Amino acid sequence: SAVISQKPSRDICQRGTSLTIQCQVDSQVTMMFWYRQQPGQSLTLIATANQGSEATYESGFVIDKFPISRPNLTFSTLTVSNMSPEDSSIYLCSVEGVGGASYEQYFGPGTRLTVT
């Protein structure tokens, strides 16, 4: 299994500002995923990030609001731009399992974001 770290673990931000969340993996992976988990809600996929190509966004999420970088096979960032209180959530990154098994994803500990 992969070991995933995220920075920051939590933050309190003012509306209108932006926050960049970092995700670091201890092994090289092709696909990384960014999820949002709002209070009392399920995990919702924001986008899939492959190294060397543009991220693929799910319906309801746009690049201008959630720009993603994937500079190499062990690192990715998600930026939450022009934040509003509705962006308060836990943001999680995950990576595919060994061999790219579609059922297996390993998650980071999450970044707890509060927007005031």
Add this chain to the structure above:
Amino acid sequence: QKEVEQDPGPLSVPEGAIVSLNCTYSNSAFQYFMWYRQYSRKGPELLMYTYSSGNKEDGRFTAQVDKSSKYISLFIRDSQPSDSATYLCAMSGGAQKLVFGQGTRLTINP
């Protein structure tokens, strides 16, 4: 209608009880069925997965899939306080995208 429905609970049972957690789904293309466990302030961790219909057992945990009814279950035998967590079902049609249920918050009381 959500693609995956899961009773959010909360569910509270005494130690040693058998716990049953369930999800229903609407997308017949789902082939992979997973259960993730999420402790407070942690990321989800994969607990079990099942491909297509059938049962799978791993220690005190049993996962069941009934594709004809679009219904999956996770059973926990001899439940322990350390099993207290939120349990999320997740499903996939074979691509990397996972669709999660809302999660059921479970508390095992000593």
